[in-house]
Amino acid sequence: MGFNSCAILFSMLSIQCCYLLNIVIAIDTITSSQFIKDPETLSSKDGNFTLGFFSPGNSTYRYVGIWWKSPSTVIWVANRNQPLNDSSGVVTISEDGNLVVLNGHKTLIWSSNVSNTSNRTRSTFSGFGKLVLLETTKGNILWHSIQHASDTILPGMKLTSNETRRSEKHKLTSWKSPSDPSFGSFSSWSVNRPYMPEVFIWKETIPYWRSGPWNGRVFTGIQGMEYAYVNGFYGGDDGEGNIDIYYITRNESEPVIYNLNWQGQYQAKCWDDEKDEMRILWTSQESECDVYGTCGAFAICSSQSSPICSCLRGFEPKNKEEWNSQNWTSGCVRRTSLECDGVNNTKTNADGFLKLEMVKVPDSAGGSPVEPDLCRSQCLENCSCIAYSHDGGIGCMSWNGNLLDIQQFSEGGLDLYVRVAYTELDHGTNTTIIITVTVTVGSIIIVVFAYIMWRRRASNHPAKLWHCFRSTRGKNNKAFPLFNEVGTSEEYKDDNIIEELSQVNPKELILFDFEKVAIATNTFHFSNKLGQGGFGLVYKGKLQDGQEIAVKRLSRASGQGLEEFKNEVVVLCKLQHRNLVRLLGCCIGGGEKMLIYEYMPNKSLDANIFDPSKNKALDWRTRCGIIEGVARGLLYLHRDSRLRIIHRDLKPSNILLDEELNPKISDFGMARIFGRSEDQANTGRIVGTYGYMSPEYAMQGLFSEKSDVFSFGVLILEIVSGKRNSSFYDNEHALSLLGFAWIQWREGSISSLIDPSMYDPSHQKSIIRCLHIGLLCVQEHAVDRPTMATVISMLNSDVEILPPPSQPAFILRKNMLSSVSYEERHEVSSINTISLTDIYAR
Template identity: 55%
Template sequence: MGLGRGKISLALLLLTSSFCVEIITAIDTITSTQFLRDPEAIVSNGSIYTLGFFSPVNSTDRYVGIWFNEVPVVTAIWVANRNKPLNDSSGILAISKDGNLVVLNGQQEILWSSNVSNFVSNSSAQLSDTGNLVLRDNNNEEIMWESFQHPSDTFFSNMKLSANKRTGEKILITSWKSATDPSIGSFSAGLNRLDIPEIFIWKDNYPYFRSGPWNRQVFIGVPYMNSAAVDGLNLVDDGEEQTRWEHGMEDRIVLWSVPMFDCEFYARCGPFGSCNAQASPICSCLRGFEPNNPEEWYRGNWTSGCIRRKSLQCERVKSGSEAAGKNDVFLKLGKMKVPDLAQWSRLTEIECKDRCLTNCSCIAYAYNSGIGCMSWIGDLIDVQEFPTGGADLYIRMAYSELDGNDRKKVIVIVSAVVGTITSAMICALLTWRFRSKHRARKEGGEKLPSDTNEKHPSFLDRDMTGDSMDHVKLQELPLFSLESLTAATDGFDLSNKLGQGGFGPVYKGKLSDGKEIAVKRLSRASGQGLKEFMNEVEVISKLQHRNLVRLLGCCVEGEEKLLVYEYMPNKSLDAFLYDPLRKQLLDWKKRFNIIEGICRGLLYLHRDSRLRIIHRDLKASNILLDPELKPKISDFGAARIFGGDEDQANTIRVVGTYGYISPEYAMEGRFSEKSDVYSFGVLLLEIVSGRRNTSFYGNEQALSLLGFAWKLWNEGNISALVDPAISDPSSQAEIFRCIHIGLLCVQEFPEDRPSASTVVSMLNSEISYLATPKQPPFAERKHHINEERLHQNEEKCSINYVTVTGVDAR
């Protein structure tokens, strides 16, 4: 992981600066007699890493750093003299007389040192194939110093960030000051807690982002994070340290990144406030609380947070007014990012609740089997509501805060418990009677149904909730057995996991005939279920187009629900587009073909197929790439089929992804073909710029990529939006035309946006004249935000973002 240059990026590797090395020697070790003089370099034994002198892009200063040896775009992952650059090419990296590794200038002044206090007469520094530069005492082979214990902005394979329990010292990664200046910047990242490990990012030593607690698989405050085995992330208590490791590979795939949304900035809604990225406004007070400063709160300044509406019974008892009312209650809030500053204990779930209930100072508790008991006695800070994932948070509140429905739920829950126990007893009795009769009949020689060739009911006969339509839909597809798919994926082994979506995990598999497949398995913990499963079956089974992913079949057995797709070896568009190295493979010609292919697939859905389909979740991660990097639209779980005379519809259940949802859909639940066109416009601008819509923040005076593009359009500086990787004068006109089309697609009102068929004609220049685009939604910051808020939330949407990445072998 790494902290970005001008960005904050917690990532395995980070693209920051390009440079070249003029001379590379064959050795991997520096000794007292073998030193490096600029521009010489050494290479690790397996030719994986290089150590030498470099200059960042657009800079003449010289630094000593480590980078990948054979990666086309060289990336500095460690820098020695980051705060004291050389101003010429006279630099030397050598072993000093006291055994330290030092960087010297032409006047033999020490600009940087490993700074080991013990004098060693015979030492050497070796660059390993893990990227670690190790200084050893050659007399006893003891490690004196290593670069892994003194990282720069990048956290990569086999490195560990640690927090020492005895001393409280932490090993952190720190950002570059800018793309041209590797000196220590404003941001740092590392582990903050020892009892409940969390990753924190700090800006100028103040919390900027918090991951939520580690539950032995994921950080529960990052709901889109996959399991540890997929992300290559692990935390181990070795007695003194909390450790993180990552297996070593060459290519990188961004697995998750933070902050992605406005809600992920620390304490966004103040004490006792809750943030929901899908709500408008995003901040609200927790149940039983009200704005501390109503005037500022309703103007969008949420930092003052919320206060309790009614005193707790505990508080009234303490003040002497015991006749106040009934005892306090705990209200369950599901799918929450639990607050910061939790107290931790090893109590069971029941013990956790009882302790908090009997302790008037305890205002909230949560329990997670991978973490234990968490409780809070002060302000609840940095609370967030998720659509899926998170944890159940129980908040103490006055009984009088419960409404009639809440009180009925208490009775219903009690009744349900009694009913469940009764049902269990009845089932047990019936089972016992059935087995007794079965045994008696068998002993009497009677032939039982199980002894015959009679066909027993399958899932399709019995378990499809009695919906004959579902039966028909499934019979239109080839059916795979669970046994065959289990064998194809090696038992759904984590090594075959391709990714994770709202539906559930996706695995790579190989059938007995050698055909490769992708298997989407409905997660039991998924926010989606049978409805989305059947929706995808119904929609995609009827579609055939080269720019749509092909559904090969499905499997429904017991509680298992799986969809089988053609396998896409290049995974999804976002794996290329937002990766500093892989994006270099997408030149402008390939990107234009991807843009055109997506639009043709969209046109087929809207107009050319036998159904009219609105996708409703068009985004980079739902665009798969075949071996030739041709795009295929995937994931139809949220799609909606329109009747012949329908042109729009309304819903109270808005589905989709933040940043891609059109304003009329997000605000009013109204969607149409133009909703997909809006999402396509966002995606088009992302492809041209190489940046996420949600990665544009305060430093660029825009809330999003759309706002930034609109600002540059009005300034006549649209070239600044273009990804440097595709900046080519010969393609400039076509690139600018695509930006123009993208801005037409993201106009605020649906009637102003072109249809998919019109966009195809625009891309092919069949329509030469393009109208002047109107301002997209959310293009400008709200001017009523006062200076105090800007100071308190400085760079709340900065250009800094964090990514944790994993890598796959080439």
């Protein structure tokens, strides 16, 4: 090849390289002569945001948009309703000075559509994905992308509230689908009622969700806003009768955005650099109660109740047939008419107010900036006022029409006072009380007498109480020969258990026939055995409808488990959470006591994490998901459930894994129910498992939420290390896992604790942070340990600075165990387990 040929080839390669380089060069300005064409991009100076052409999902159409980190996280789209059919699109400045998108035929697809522009304009791309159109000579901003929102709110973007002037530029509109960014069914904007703006999501023209009134600090209708990531919001009057609500990011390098997705949900998101994906921090509709007006007028919705809707006190369903079929849209109506006559409302039988605590107040409130006492008196003197509430940041709120979209919270919210008739109040006449007590006592006597007579006349008939039918009693059932020899003493015990479980609502529990359970487990065949514990054996079963179940059967030979059985039924019937195992029902009869659970195909955590043949399948993302899932389950038990529960026996064998390896906390036989005002309790009966018990509980019998936090910390260290706390020790120092972790932490070599089977250098920072959190949870003094709410915040926020841990408790395993006798160790070991694996020595 000659010299000229080589020169020509070199020139062509240079031109090609320059062209390719031009695609990825991080420019941040567009002019009439400097434009971008598909597939070129425009990058912000910080490199986090990109403007360019993309095709969403499965679509082949091309759109111009801005995305954050990845094209899968588009935050703004120009030509939403007019896509490009091919890759010939261009973004440039037109002759009239507008920013435009043109197709290959120079046809206008989209324009910034600013009037009074000149041909001396340019467009720049700044931080947080802000695209602006500037007048070149004076630098005036003519157009701003964040003032023309798509479906995402960015830091600094204002939601302007004005009831009379609703601006389209401050309105968010969802995508039609994940592959179609055109205008969808959901939209959102801020509505300003006197003194109390709030944010709405609309489905077409119907309200779908609302934030509750803004009190200058938080949206009062968003539960947990003071503690979660929906922080950093601000608001104020712009001087033109508008209320601007906006937020700022806590960390400019890791901003949070709020996206209105195609399903009508607001989601707070941040970018996870380690996982290279978007992480969802908060969702506006986490339960059916978050949907606007689910229960209709004069009803309250609680996601912790079953059914979720109930009429307010003093009200009854408007259409009882619909209500009983769980169609609550008709709502409720007043049961007793009011006696209100305004000025003379101080008479003997005057109306009064019932207090609802910690609720999302109803929609469509009126307001005035007055003190609480005056707020009450104003409502009391106005017969059209049917409810009022007061908040220090808002003032007085009152309602004259239907009370719609009330939601019960477990924390936060406001107090609502609802006007009811005198007879619905908590005080009645002495005559009413006497009549009520007399009728109640008389009814109890009659029922007890009838029950005694029934017991005397009972024959071989199956019991027709709410518990499972005793189908084997009095029968010579050859199919189940092992369970026919049942005496009257067993029947008497069964009846006592049933009476003690009377606090359980029959609707909350399925009661299984013994024969059906026996058939499902092939007469409890050994091949269906999943595991065993102090309680008894656990079997796999399959019901006639194909549903797989796990049956935990109390051993007849065991003196343990009866109290735990009753405790677990009472507790689990009242709890429901994605990270708690679901109790399907129980069977009591013929001396048999069985608990029926949903079946977990991946068995327990210890069967996976400590098995060398299985733990390799648990990569860091999976283990991190298990840790976060258990944390959320514990937070629900401690703070968010109808009952306040301390588990007291958290360990890997009591964490079950479903088909997707999502964790489910199980075994509530040791659990204790706390009152809302209780912080800790004392017991003389120490139950649980050494190695997971907090020092104050093991030594003094004191337990609290922090006892579960300690167990959770041990669990974290085991999940990350892949080693048991009860069997891990260093030969030289005889240390527990906690002690070994503490020494490695002090020496700056904590990474040596990480399980090699799942170690990934790209996740080292996240893994070490998790170990740090685990050490904070196992600190010796309970007051030093974080709450589960704080733990979840630590797990989900890499930017939060963690405090240094102090020395853990029980670092010398050998000394601790040698200080108690065998009988004492045996007494405090767990006596109730649903571990789906063989039992290991403790």
